[in-house]
Amino acid sequence: MNSHSILRVVAKFMIPFIFLYALYVQFHGDFGPGGGFQAGVIFAVGFILYALIYGIDEARRVLPAGLTRTLLSLGVLLYAGVGGLGIYLGGNFLNYSVLSSHPVSGQHLGIFLIEFGVGTTVAATMITIFFIFAGQDR
Amino acid sequence: MVAVAFAIARLRNLFTIVMLMGVFSLLSAVLYVLLSAVDVAFTEAAVGAGVSTLLVLGTIALTSERGDYTPEKFKVMPLLIVAATGVVLIYGTLDMPLYGDPDAPANKHVVPRYIEQSGAEIGVPNIVTSVLASYRGFDTLGEVVVIFTAAIGVLVLLGRGHNRWRPGMRAGVGAKREEEEV
Numbered sequence: 024m025n026s027h028s029i030l031r032v033v034a035k036f037m038i039p040f041i042f043l044y045a046l047y048v049q050f051h052g053d054f055g056p057g058g059g060f061q062a063g064v065i066f067a068v069g070f071i072l073y074a075l076i077y078g079i080d081e082a083r084r085v086l087p088a089g090l091t092r093t094l095l096s097l098g099v100l101l102y103a104g105v106g107g108l109g110i111y112l113g114g115n116f117l118n119y120s121v122l123s124s125h126p127v128s129g130q131h132l133g134i135f136l137i138e139f140g141v142g143t144t145v146a147a148t149m150i151t152i153f154f155i156f157a158g159q160d161r
Numbered sequence: 162m163v164a165v166a167f168a169i170a171r172l173r174n175l176f177t178i179v180m181l182m183g184v185f186s187l188l189s190a191v192l193y194v195l196l197s198a199v200d201v202a203f204t205e206a207a208v209g210a211g212v213s214t215l216l217v218l219g220t221i222a223l224t225s226e227r228g229d230y231t232p233e234k235f236k237v238m239p240l241l242i243v244a245a246t247g248v249v250l251i252y253g254t255l256d257m258p259l260y261g262d263p264d265a266p267a268n269k270h271v272v273p274r275y276i277e278q279s280g281a282e283i284g285v286p287n288i289v290t291s292v293l294a295s296y297r298g299f300d301t302l303g304e305v306v307v308i309f310t311a312a313i314g315v316l317v318l319l320g321r322g323h324n325r326w327r328p329g330m331r332a333g334v335g336a337k338r339e340e341e342e343v
Contacts, residue, residue: 052290056200056202056287058290060304064211068207117295133294137301144308151312153212
């Protein structure tokens, strides 16, 4: 798509805002609608747009296959790790109240971390699936 | 939504069908907004209308735009069975409490506790987030694992074969789509 200069310019203009919006949805999920799932999808869509406009190889240079696979597992591990940390600190699995000296701030920290894990896994999953599908014809 | 569903069932051009499925998802998202379920609507719009459409389009790009179509003649018996099932389902909904009824079982069980206590216990204004991430954290962990499994499945079936021990293992792998559920 080298000739489509309008598409390229508009995509370049929009991608930072898509990422910004994804981060907003991720970290504002406590206060409004949104959370890890939605944020991960929006974040992935930013990369997918980049890949659609500039080609899979360019996108793969930015985000190598090994990195997405690592992030894929890291998200789940972070989630389960927070749960395990709850046990380690004397609570139940996925009980965040023990993560901090104050139960409510512990809950905040726990929710923040697991939403981050969810977002990481979802984004990496969507990017992986799209790249594999789009990269089949070669 | 009904019209879109009929169009999807009748049309033969897969590209049109994919676009209409996106429209259907967007209409569902609007329906969820009308039912005050903004979190669900957000997910539906992002996943159903956005990424699913993209993934199915990618699949179509790999396969073909026209599906296999075998003309079928009109049969009475299946129509009767479908109609009877529909009537039974609609009859079942007559017993259900009205939408927003405070005495409905769904609003009696744990919901009052979530609404009254979650502010003090979790301290997060969005109750959906506190239910999803804290009270039902284990379920959400399961959902994340489901998504993770979908990615692993696609990687195993269609991956490039970045396998140290078995190089070039992805010869003759057919296209197969994994369903992701959020």
